[in-house]
Structures are given as structure tokens and as C-alpha cells.
Amino acid sequence: MGEVQKGLFSVIEKLKGTTEQELRIVLLGLDNAGKTTLLKQLASEDVNTITPTQGFNIKSVSCDGMKLNVWDIGGQRKIRPFWKKYLENTDLLIYVIDSADKKRFEETGLELSELIDEENLKGVPLLIFANKQDLATASPASEIAEGLNLHTYRDREWQIQACSAVDGEGVQDGMNWIINNIVKKK
Amino acid sequence: MADDGEWMLESIAGYLSSPDWIIPIADFTENNCSVFDDEDENKLTYTEIHQRYKQLVERLLDNYMQEVGITEEQFLEASSALTVNKTLQAVFQPVLATHDFQMFRSLMVQKNMELQLQALHVIKERNGGLPECLTDGVDVMSELEKKEMNILQEVLRRSKEEYELEKADRIQEKDETASTSSSLSEALLGTACDSVNGINGTSQENELKEYGVLKTSPPSCERKTLPALRPPVKGSGPADHMTSEILSDCDSSRRLTDEEGLQQRTEYLKQQRDKLHALKRDQTLKTPTERAPVAPDPRHHTQEISVEEKKKLQKRKHLAEKLKEEVIKK
Ligand SMILES: Nc1nc2c(ncn2[C@@H]2O[C@H](COP(=O)(O)OP(=O)(O)OP(=O)(O)O)[C@@H](O)[C@H]2O)c(=O)[nH]1
Ligand SMILES: [Mg+2]
Numbered sequence: 001m002g003e004v005q006k007g008l009f010s011v012i013e014k015l016k017g018t019t020e021q022e023l024r025i026v027l028l029g030l031d032n033a034g035k036t037t038l039l040k041q042l043a044s045e046d047v048n049t050i051t052p053t054q055g056f057n058i059k060s061v062s063c064d065g066m067k068l069n070v071w072d073i074g075g076q077r078k079i080r081p082f083w084k085k086y087l088e089n090t091d092l093l094i095y096v097i098d099s100a101d102k103k104r105f106e107e108t109g110l111e112l113s114e115l116i117d118e119e120n121l122k123g124v125p126l127l128i129f130a131n132k133q134d135l136a137t138a139s140p141a142s143e144i145a146e147g148l149n150l151h152t153y154r155d156r157e158w159q160i161q162a163c164s165a166v167d168g169e170g171v172q173d174g175m176n177w178i179i180n181n182i183v184k185k186k
Numbered sequence: 187m188a189d190d191g192e193w194m195l196e197s198i199a200g201y202l203s204s205p206d207w208i209i210p211i212a213d214f215t216e217n218n219c220s221v222f223d224d225e226d227e228n229k230l231t232y233t234e235i236h237q238r239y240k241q242l243v244e245r246l247l248d249n250y251m252q253e254v255g256i257t258e259e260q261f262l263e264a265s266s267a268l269t270v271n272k273t274l275q276a277v278f279q280p281v282l283a284t285h286d287f288q289m290f291r292s293l294m295v296q297k298n299m300e301l302q303l304q305a306l307h308v309i310k311e312r313n314g315g316l317p318e319c320l321t322d323g324v325d326v327m328s329e330l331e332k333k334e335m336n337i338l339q340e341v342l343r344r345s346k347e348e349y350e351l352e353k354a355d356r357i358q359e360k361d362e363t364a365s366t367s368s369s370l371s372e373a374l375l376g377t378a379c380d381s382v383n384g385i386n387g388t389s390q391e392n393e394l395k396e397y398g399v400l401k402t403s404p405p406s407c408e409r410k411t412l413p414a415l416r417p418p419v420k421g422s423g424p425a426d427h428m429t430s431e432i433l434s435d436c437d438s439s440r441r442l443t444d445e446e447g448l449q450q451r452t453e454y455l456k457q458q459r460d461k462l463h464a465l466k467r468d469q470t471l472k473t474p475t476e477r478a479p480v481a482p483d484p485r486h487h488t489q490e491i492s493v494e495e496k497k498k499l500q501k502r503k504h505l506a507e508k509l510k511e512e513v514i515k516k
Contacts, residue, residue, distance in 0.1 A: 055229040058288065082230055085237075 022067045023182065024089055028115065029096035030108050031075040034131040037165040038096060039072040042175070047166055052076065056086070064179045070094075080111065087120035092127065092182055094174075099130045099138035099162070109148050116153070125182055126158040127174055134164040157181055194256060194264040195274065201250050202277040211280050214242055215297045222294035232291060240284045247281070 027035045036057060040047045043059045053074035061068045073079065073086055093115065097108050112128075115121060128150070130141040141162040145151070150158060159177045163170030201207055218235050251261055265278065283290040 053227065055227050055232070057227055079230070082233075085233055 021065075022069055023091040025068055025070045025092045025094060025178075026086055026090045027070055027072040027094045027096065028083055028111075029075050030098065030101075030104055030111065031077070031079075032101070033075060033096040033098045033108070034129075034165040035072045035075060035096045038094075038129060038131065038163075038171065039070055041165050041168050041171055042070060054079070063175065064183050066183050068178075083115070084118060084120070087115075087118055090121060090124055092125050092178060093121055094127045094129065096129045096131050096165075097144060098132050099141070099144060100132050100135040102137075102139065105139075105144070105147055112148060123156050125156055126153070127177060128158070128160040129165070129170075129174055130160055130162045131165050133162045133170065134167055194260060197254055197256075198261065198264055199274045199277055201254075202281070206250075207246060210242065210246060214239060215294060216301065219294045219298040219301065222291065222298050224295050228291065232287075232294075235294075236284075236287055236290050239290060243281060243284045 027039060029035050031052060036050045036053050037047045039057055039059055040050065042061050053072065054076075056071060056073040058072070059070050061070060071086055073083060095112055095115070098104070101108075116126070128144075128148070130139070130144045132138050133141075141160050145160045150160060159174070159181070161170055161174040161177065163174060165171065218239075221229060221231055221235075247261070251258065256264075265281075279289070280293070283293055
């Protein structure tokens with residue numbers, strides 16, 4: 001991207017006025033993790049008619065006087081190579097994990113560690129949702145954090161939040177973390 | 187220094203209204219819009235197309251700056267001044283679309299719809315009305331249509347919101363007031379029409395009308411005049427032959443009430459659209475010869491068209507009409 005393009009950013013900011021700041025949030029995770037469900041939950045939309053994402057969804061949510069532009073990109077294996085095309089200028093990465101899908105903990109951990117190494121996500125805060133806590137077989141967030149070696153992440157702020165995207169439990173807590181740690185610092 | 191800024195601003199606005207800019211941008215949107223439907227979910231290809239759009243804009247702007255001999259800083263500084271000038275801001279919209287995916291998307295969706303409408307219009311002109319098989323089936327579609335309308339309104343609402351944010355700023359400076367409906371129109375214009383119209387000096391109201399007219403009759407916009415697609419003289423060529431063929435097809439399909447008639451209509455529409463497309467490309471390439479398209483037999487590809495596509499086309503048409511109504515009413 002050339003200098004003009006970068007510079008245009010500031011022009012656009014000016015054109016949009018100073019009334020509302022915007023955050024770019026990218027929602028990633030394996031297929032079936034619950035990303036789109038979470039996105040719809042955030043936008044207070046119906047979560048019962050969701051199908052696997054072949055491309056990507058975008059929703060804008062107002063939050064504490066800020067406009068959060070949330071990008072939810074499909075997590076199927078064949079789509080994952082495209083993830084890195086969406087990371088530029090990201091303010092926050094939300095990574096969603098199906099806490100009941102123990103068979104794929106390793107796979108999801110690998111994908112996450114690859115993301116963390118992406119140049120475009122350098123130092124970008126990370127919020128992990130340990131989703132599907134409503135299921136009896138779900139692992140607790142603390143266990144997942146350990147499995148992911150989250151305590152070794154020292155180059156960014158991070159948080160893991162247990163939640164259920166279908167019933168909304170815990171989602172607001174995650175949003176509060178975003179407000180307190182990112183929005184307020186902007 | 188203030189004079190310098192003024193001069194530069196005018197030069198930039200002039201460039202953004204000139205064929206050097208408008209034609210490649212219009213070419214790009216026309217050649218790439220066909221995959222942009224109004225489903226809620228975005229396709230991965232949108233991103234790739236957006237990327238190429240960015241590159242095109244960057245290349246054009248680089249050329250322009252080199253030619254005029256201004257630096258990027260100067261360009262950006264002048265561009266910032268656009269905040270206070272509504273007309274210039276509108277011309278700048280296609281540039282902003284490089285950094286606003288949603289804006290880019292609605293621009294492309296709009297363009298796609300516009301081409302569909304033009305194809306429909308051509309059929310209307312030829313036959314003195316739409317074949318009946320294209321106008322019925324409304325009830326079947328109403329559900330899907332409603333959904334699509336909602337999505338579209340969401341897009342409109344979003345662009346309106348953004349517009350009003352910008353506007354809120356200006357109101358403070360200029361103490362200017364405007365009704366909600368007019369700002370909706372302006373927002374719509376901003377995202378949908380600017381790249382096509384070029385816009386110079388006309389008031390927003392006039393542009394709105396122009397937009398309405400443009401939707402109903404494409405030839406009102408000079409670049410969009412499509413001489414080759416005018417109704418052909420009776421019995422003068424293959425196109426006329428096709429027209430009567432279509433009309434008789436229509437009769438038979440009504441008799442049979444089968445899917446085939448509709449499928450043929452759909453294919454015909456698609457071909458019209460593609461022809462229109464090719465034609466415009468020819469025009470912009472300034473090769474006015476060989477413009478009269480030889481209409482392909484619509485029955486050749488009948489089998490390839492799914493019920494899905496047929497539905498899509500019909501709902502698109504209803505949607506476009508609703509949109510048109512909305513725009514004209516407000
Ligand atoms: N029990 C339970 N099911 C959930 C929860 N969140 C999502 N699901 C279900 O998990 C399935 C997948 O959800 P999606 O939101 O489509 O998952 P995704 O991450 O967007 O998947 P891709 O689009 O393929 O990447 C759906 O059937 C959801 O209803 C949850 O918190 N609890
Ligand atoms: Mg999904």
C-alpha cells in the first residue's frame with residue numbers, strides 16, 4: 001500500500017468527523033466455533049438461522065460512544081489461508097474457541113499461534129472467547145488458557161472469557177474488557 | 187498559500203470529474219459488479235476486487251499527481267479541505283471507497299442493479315412493455331424481496347449515518363439545516379451515483395432527479411446512451427427477429443405455464459446485460475464501429491440456468507423498482 005493510501009486514511013477520518021471513533025475488530029477461530037453466532041449476538045440479531053460462513057460478515061456495533069466494526073471471517077480449513085488478508089489495521093483480535101471440541105484444541109492452538117506471529121497483528125490485543133459453556137462437556141476457560149500457554153504471551157494485552165454465544169452469557173463481560181482496555185485507551 | 191490550496195482543490199476536483207478518471211473507474215465497476223449481490227454475507231472475491239480497485243485508484247492518482255506536479259502531501263492537504271465542500275466531497279466518494287469496504291460494496295451492488303435495470307429497460311423499449319412472464323410471480327417473491335429490501339435499507343441507513351456524521355460537523359460550521367429525507371437521498375447519491383455522474387455544479391436536488399431518471403431511462407446520462415440497443419426498425423435484422431421470437435415464446439410459455447419460458451427470459455436478460463456491458467466497454471474504448479450486437483439465440487443456454495438464478499433476477503427487478511420508488515418519492 002502506497003503513501004497516498006495511508007494518507008487517505010487521515011482524510012477519511014477527517015471527512016467522517018471527530019464525533020465517533022472507530023475500532024476494527026477481527027473475529028477468527030476454527031469453523032463451528034461460534035463466531036457468526038457471537039457476531040449476531042453482539043448485534044442483537046437472531047442467532048437461530050446461522051449457516052457456516054463461506055466468505056465474511058461485517059457488523060457495526062456502537063459501544064461506549066465508539067463504533068466497533070466487527071469482521072467475522074469463515075473458519076473452514078479452505079478459508080483460513082485468506083485470514084491474513086483481513087488483518088491490516090486491526091485494533092483487536094477476538095479468537096473464538098468451541099470449549100466442548102476437545103479433539104480440536106491442538107488445531108485451534110496452532111492456528112492461534114500462527115496468527116499471533118503475523119506482522120499485522122503485532123502487539124494487537126487479544127480477547128479469547130471460550131465459547132459454548134452451556135454444553136456439559138465444555139472445558140473451563142482456565143483449562144483452555146493453560147492448554148494455549150496464554151501466560152507466555154507477553155507482547156500484548158490478552159484476556160480469556162468464558163461465554164455462550166447462543167444465550168449471551170459472558171458476552172457482555174468480554175465487551176466490558178474491550179471497553180476498559182481498548183476503547184478507553186484510544 | 188491559501189490561494190495555492192484553492193487552486194489545487196479545483197485541479198483535483200477537475201481531475202475527478204474528467205474522463206481520465208471517470209472512464210477507468212466506471213469501466214472497473216461495470217466489469218466487476220456482476221458478482222456483487224445483496225446477500226448479507228460477503229464473498230471472499232469482494233475483497234480481492236476491492237484490492238484491485240485500490241490499486242487502480244492509486245495508479246490513477248499517482249499519474250495525476252506526477253502530471254500536475256504536486257506532492258502527495260499537497261494532495262492530501264487539499265483533500266482534507268473537502269470536509270467543507272459538499273460538491274467536492276461527492277466527487278471524492280470513489281476515492282474514499284478505497285478505504286471503506288462497505289461503501290465500495292454498496293457502490294458495486296448499486297452498479298450491478300443499475301445494469302440489470304438497463305437491460306430491463308431495453309426489453310421494455312423493444313417490446314413496448316415487459317413480457318408478461320417477467321412481470322408476474324410477485325407473490326412468490328415477496329418474502330425474498332422483503333429480506334433483500336431490509337438488507338438494502340441497512341446499507342442505506344449506514345451510509346446515511348455516515349453522511350449525517352459528516353454533516354453534523356458542517357452544521358456546526360455553517361448552521362445549515364436539511365431534512366432527513368434529503369440527507370438520505372444525498373447519502374444514497376454519495377454512495378451510488380457519483381462515480382457514474384461525474385457531477386459538476388448541479389444542486390443535490392437536481393442530481394437526485396437525474397438519478398431517478400437515470401434509473402428509469404439510462405439515455406439521460408450521456409455516457410450511457412446506447413444507440414445500438416434502441417428498438418430496431420421492423421424487419422431489419424436479427425435483433426428484430428429475436429424480439430418477435432421472444433414474444434411468441436412468451437405466448438407459448440403462458441400457454442404451457444412452464445419454467446422454460448421464464449428461463450429463456452432470464453437468459454435473454456442476462457445476455458442483454460452482458461451486451462450492454464460489452465457495448466459500454468466499446469464506447470469507452472472509442473471504437474464506435476461494430477456496435478450493433480448480433481443477438482444470440484436465447485434458447486441455446488437454457489439448460490444452464492437454475493431456478494435459483496431465475497428467482498434472483500426477478501427479485502432483483504422488484505427490488506430495483508422499489509428502490510427507484512423510494513428515491514423518487516423522497
Ligand atoms: N451449544 C452452543 N452452541 C453454539 C454456541 N455458539 C454457537 N453454537 C452453535 O455452533 C454452530 C456453529 O456456529 P457458527 O456461529 O456458525 O460458527 P462459526 O464459527 O461462525 O463457523 P464458520 O462460519 O464455519 O467459521 C451453530 O450450530 C451454533 O448454533 C454456544 O454458545 N453454545
Ligand atoms: Mg460463521
